[in-house]
Amino acid sequence: MLVDTPTFQANWSRCSNVKIEDRLNPEFAESLAPEIRLFFLFPILDEEDDITFTDKTLQSFIDTISYSWTRKTALAKGGHLLKYLEFCRDNKIEPKNIFPSTFKIVYKWLATYRGKIRAKTVANYLTTIRSWHAVHGVEFIEHKDQWGVVYRGLQRFQPKSRKPKIPVSIADLLAIEKHLDMMIPAHVAQWTASKCMFFGMIRGGSVMQKSQTSFEPKFDVKRSDVTFTDPTDPESPFEGATIHIPWDKVEGTTGRDYHIVKGHKDHVLDPVAGLKLFFALTPDVPPDAPLFSVRNFSTGGLHHLTSSKFRSRMNACLQAAKRPHLTGHGFRKGGATYFLKKSKNPTAIKMLGGWKSDAFEVYWGDKTALARTYLGVDDDEEEGWGPADDSDDEDAESRKKRLSKKRVRIN
Numbered sequence: 001m002l003v004d005t006p007t008f009q010a011n012w013s014r015c016s017n018v019k020i021e022d023r024l025n026p027e028f029a030e031s032l033a034p035e036i037r038l039f040f041l042f043p044i045l046d047e048e049d050d051i052t053f054t055d056k057t058l059q060s061f062i063d064t065i066s067y068s069w070t071r072k073t074a075l076a077k078g079g080h081l082l083k084y085l086e087f088c089r090d091n092k093i094e095p096k097n098i099f100p101s102t103f104k105i106v107y108k109w110l111a112t113y114r115g116k117i118r119a120k121t122v123a124n125y126l127t128t129i130r131s132w133h134a135v136h137g138v139e140f141i142e143h144k145d146q147w148g149v150v151y152r153g154l155q156r157f158q159p160k161s162r163k164p165k166i167p168v169s170i171a172d173l174l175a176i177e178k179h180l181d182m183m184i185p186a187h188v189a190q191w192t193a194s195k196c197m198f199f200g201m202i203r204g205g206s207v208m209q210k211s212q213t214s215f216e217p218k219f220d221v222k223r224s225d226v227t228f229t230d231p232t233d234p235e236s237p238f239e240g241a242t243i244h245i246p247w248d249k250v251e252g253t254t255g256r257d258y259h260i261v262k263g264h265k266d267h268v269l270d271p272v273a274g275l276k277l278f279f280a281l282t283p284d285v286p287p288d289a290p291l292f293s294v295r296n297f298s299t300g301g302l303h304h305l306t307s308s309k310f311r312s313r314m315n316a317c318l319q320a321a322k323r324p325h326l327t328g329h330g331f332r333k334g335g336a337t338y339f340l341k342k343s344k345n346p347t348a349i350k351m352l353g354g355w356k357s358d359a360f361e362v363y364w365g366d367k368t369a370l371a372r373t374y375l376g377v378d379d380d381e382e383e384g385w386g387p388a389d390d391s392d393d394e395d396a397e398s399r400k401k402r403l404s405k406k407r408v409r410i411n
Contacts, residue, residue: 011036021095026085034078035071038128038135065135070219070247072205080128084109100138101129107143107150118161119154165327168198168334170269175321176314177268185281185294189305190313192278193292195271196243197331198338200258201353204328206245207291208307215290215304219247224287226275231262240272243291248354256354 011032015023022028029037039062053061066074087109088098097105106129113122126147133140176194180187197204209215225244240261248256262272278292285293290304307328315325332353339349 024085024088024095024098026082026089029082029085032078034082035066035074037078037081038074038132039066069131071214071216076124077128077131080125081132083125084129087112099136100133101140103141103143103146107146111150111153114154115157115159117159119151119158122154123151165330165333166324167337168326168330170338172318172323172326172334173198173269175323176317179317179320180313186303186305187313188278188281189292189294190310192271192274193305193310194314194331195269195274196258196260197328198335199269199271200243200260201332201335201339201349202243202245202258203332204307204310206248206256206258207243208305208310208328209290210307212303212306217246217288221245221291222288223279223285223291223293226279226291228272228276241275258354259352 014032018028069077084106085098087093088105093105106126110122110125113125130140173194177191180191182188182191193207196202196207207221209220221243225246226241227244228241229239231239240259243258243260244255245258246255248254260271260275262270267273282294284295285302289302292305293302294304295301296303311328314328318325336349336353340346
């Protein structure tokens, strides 16, 4: 569950002994677990009604609605709420006007970020305020025209966007592999994850956790979530593997399947062979363990690959190879760019990578190479003229001469 039982009980007990208006003090809100703030800040559900529920019933309700967001999103929303409470404190807003909120207060709060952060980020803050009202079943009255004016002003003064993330390339992959020790299981896990993320166009956060204690079987991918197709089965659509992600940020609890197909001319880059080898080298890891888990030689305990360890080890390899630092998300972006340059079928890549909207276009990393792929002239066509039209009475050579003369006159 997003809100575990100990966290719920501890925060519920503290809130029960604090006056409703005092809960809106930023110092008190900051003392609450960030992922809890969306649910426990005044008023708490039906607290002001005459109906009384048991703690177990309330926790069940909160647990249910908490599945509307991932833990990462709930943490972010908790941070947004704290910023809003600090604004209200500094402007001496009375508690009764803080929640439920009004657009007259919220829009003025959002306008204070002019020139400090991107307008899109400010819009996320507004979404958090909407989420709070949805959770507590109260209406947030907005003024869309006024928000439109505020948003345009934020856009005009927003700071420049950060440089786009560099997509990982095949050369980067080979550089990483060269500086890993394949006699060390943790390095094998790193290399296998790199290939799966690249060739499967998988988000790093879908196959790795933030820490050794943040693994949640209901949400996070396990070894048992990987299935290999039978290459001898004539009914098998392809030879490869499918990685099922139990929780997807787009599909939610439905999850998503990512397909990895066997077959790269350089065997060391074959992601399917890599997965099979990794499983063969770690036979004592149980099926319900995190996907990229290995045994610790000294303690005998299980350790899984975390996103921070993945990034630090990856960039250590790239630094040794004198290549620029990259981010974990560059693998998904790099894989999309790689397949776009090879397949010339953006719709298929968009579907296989799990993109639902045109936001997919930001992953077209190497636009120069893509231009050559999609806009280049085939060798069997006359460069600059296109294929001849047999239905035309004028033959191709005559048309070429005529258009060449016309071009000279225009110049």
